[in-house]
Amino acid sequence: MTPIGANPALYSRKLMHYAFVELEKYDNIEEDAFYDYFNVNPVQILQKSYEQSARDAKKEGLIGSSTACLAILRDDELRIANLGDCGVSIIRRNEFIFRTEEQQHSFNYPYQLGTGSTDSPTDAQVFTVKVESGDIVVMGTDGIFDNLFDEDILEEVVRCVEGIDPNQNQNPFGTGSPASSPALLSGKGVSGLWSKLASTSSSTIAAISGNKTTTATDAAGSIAKKAGENEALEALEMVAKGETLESTSELSPIAAAAIIAAESSALPLSAALYPQNSTSGSTSSLHSNLAAKAAYLEKQKYERKIPEPSVISDALAKRAKNVAEDTRHHGSPFQSRAMQEGLYYQGGKQDDMSVLVAIIKVAEDSPDRR
Structure with a gap:
């Protein structure tokens, strides 16, 4: 339940706005941070953003809180700071190579930054992942990861890469297992290819x-x-x-x-x-x-073959929305976790479903950091 007068949406926007402002300093030659470009730390960025947001909240009488996830690319390193139940997944040639986990105090009670919360940016989980050209990075809020299993996410990514109709052979109940799509199981870049080789x-x-x-x-x-x-x-x-x-x-x-x-x-x-x-x-x-x-x-x-990032993000958002709104749906990650806690729950979870997809590519020219 949201307290009267609370505005978590505004607080979260402020948090990310100030994170963006801090990151811009690393590309501004007039800032000291310009000379520390390759040493940027996402936790430090989040800390400065949190402090500025807290000052605004006190000044404006703003009540709110938010989970937070930052990912910063430097050369072949993706530096991640994740606090709460947002998430980051990295897919390389149709296989997961990395996935964050939810950070919660207890079931459905994630870590958050904001007024009334004792959590701080230093509580964030920190990861450094080596990436390469062609890697697909998926960042999403809990509305994505509460409604889509990893198998569902991977299936949508493969469909987009292979140019398959998103409605073709899709399991209507979204049980968390990929549907038996010939194109997905024939061995085109997925594990089935190597099973053929091994046999x-x-x-x-x-x-x-x-x-x-x-x-x-x-x-x-x-x-x-x-x-x-x-x-x-x-x-x-x-x-x-x-x-x-x-x-x-x-x-x-x-x-x-x-x-x-x-x-x-x-x-x-x-x-x-x-x-x-x-x-x-x-x-x-x-x-x-x-x-x-x-x-x-x-x-x-x-x-x-990799399409524009928006093609993948749209497909993931649409599928998560369908799961959340389908009353016949009988399986979701959120339901599985609820049942593990001994709670009865059926179907998906209607919540914020924000998703951002990025494709790692080798820059043809060095960025202009003047």
Whole structure:
């Protein structure tokens, strides 16, 4: 229940406004912070913002409180300070690599900053995560993470990356498990791809040319004699760019395998080029070089498919809203936590559903910090 005269929305906006003001100082050459750009600490930013917001609240008679989450990117580091039940998830090539956890005093009683709260910015959980180009960062309020399981979030991200209709094969009850979508389970960049690889004999994974199947060792020898590295790499680049070859009959076995594997999604490009039983030093070196380049091209191909961040954020917000408003819905993270506390609760939770998505990219030019 909100006290009479309280305005938590205004307090939260002030908190983030002053955080933004503090961060801008690191790009202003007239500020001392300009020379400390790479040492920025999200907790210190949050502390200064909290102090200014507290002064405003006292001056204006403002009553309010708010959870808070800051994420600051410096080079390949994402520095996170999270206080309360907001959250940050990082997805890399359709797999979670990081996820914050709710910070609560007790069930549905999160840490908060504001009037009447004893919590402070120094109570925030702090993380430093190494990121790379193509990583998808999802920041959301509790309305997102109370209504969507991690599997739901990942499913929406994969759908957006693969360009799949968000209503296609979606489980209408949102049980927290991805629906049986062929595109999601066929192995295109998800764990199913590697399960196929693991279930295949290592002696036969490799190169297919026409109707002939050879071992990786034989294929390595063939490519070294017939075509060399350039032909295979050229074929891989064509696949990475989305081009289709009319025939693979003239390719070396290993190059043909890469094309067939890429087009059938049976194996990732790098797996098709990786030696399994090679005993030749030069052959192994050739394979390793090709595998590394193939992995790079595969990563580039994935990054080109990533849509604008707003496409992903809209999809996540829409799905969370549907869960919260659907009276037939019988599973949500909030319901699961309530039941663990011995409380009866059914469905999603109607609450603020703010979500921000960012894509990590390598800057072509150094930022102008004058």
